[in-house]
Amino acid sequence: MKYFKKLVGENIYLSPRNIEDSEKYTKWLDDFNTSDYIGKSGEVVSLEAERKYLEDNVSKQGCFGIIKLENDELIGSCGIENIDNIHRTGTLGIFIGEENEREKGYGTEVIRLLLDYGFNYLNLQNIKLDVLSFNERAIACYKKCGFKECGRRRKCYYLNGKYYDKISMDILKEEFNESFIKNKNV
Numbered sequence: 001m002k003y004f005k006k007l008v009g010e011n012i013y014l015s016p017r018n019i020e021d022s023e024k025y026t027k028w029l030d031d032f033n034t035s036d037y038i039g040k041s042g043e044v045v046s047l048e049a050e051r052k053y054l055e056d057n058v059s060k061q062g063c064f065g066i067i068k069l070e071n072d073e074l075i076g077s078c079g080i081e082n083i084d085n086i087h088r089t090g091t092l093g094i095f096i097g098e099e100n101e102r103e104k105g106y107g108t109e110v111i112r113l114l115l116d117y118g119f120n121y122l123n124l125q126n127i128k129l130d131v132l133s134f135n136e137r138a139i140a141c142y143k144k145c146g147f148k149e150c151g152r153r154r155k156c157y158y159l160n161g162k163y164y165d166k167i168s169m170d171i172l173k174e175e176f177n178e179s180f181i182k183n184k185n186v
Contacts, residue, residue, distance in 0.1 A: 021074055090128075
């Protein structure tokens with residue numbers, strides 16, 4: 001597969017998504033080990049539906065595949081979506097689909113690259129995300145990257161016989177003052 005180094009970090013880079021990766025994305029999205037954590041376990045994703053989704057969304061300005069620098073392996077997906085240029089807001093989403101690549105710091109690196117891009121290239125003022133209350137690993141990562149809880153919808157998400165809270169978190173441009181993109185020119 002051919003990937004392009006749009007945003008380069010220490011260990012990973014973010015490349016525009018490839019339609020040819022639809023089979024890998026479908027495998028991840030139909031696996032409870034991934035879908036439970038991103039709120040998609042109630043969905044069945046077919047190869048055709050994922051291919052269509054990628055065709056329709058492949059050129060969005062903030063949507064990327066997560067690629068390891070050492071071997072050009074696709075390990076997940078991320079992006080800033082729902083960009084509102086008037087209010088200068090966007091919504092961050094991320095998942096590491098390759099289970100053996102989790103808990104290695106890639107998520108933190110990806111989020112920092114996306115925040116750098118969102119604030120310093122897309123001119124956003126506020127980036128938010130939603131996370132389910134049982135996903136303590138993700139919540140800790142988001143806090144480490146500077147996100148703060150800004151709301152909570154109680155017991156609104158049903159999964160495997162239990163209800164969970166949906167936590168909204170955000171970060172403002174003035175709360176993010178670092179540079180993580182290694183391939184910047186200016």
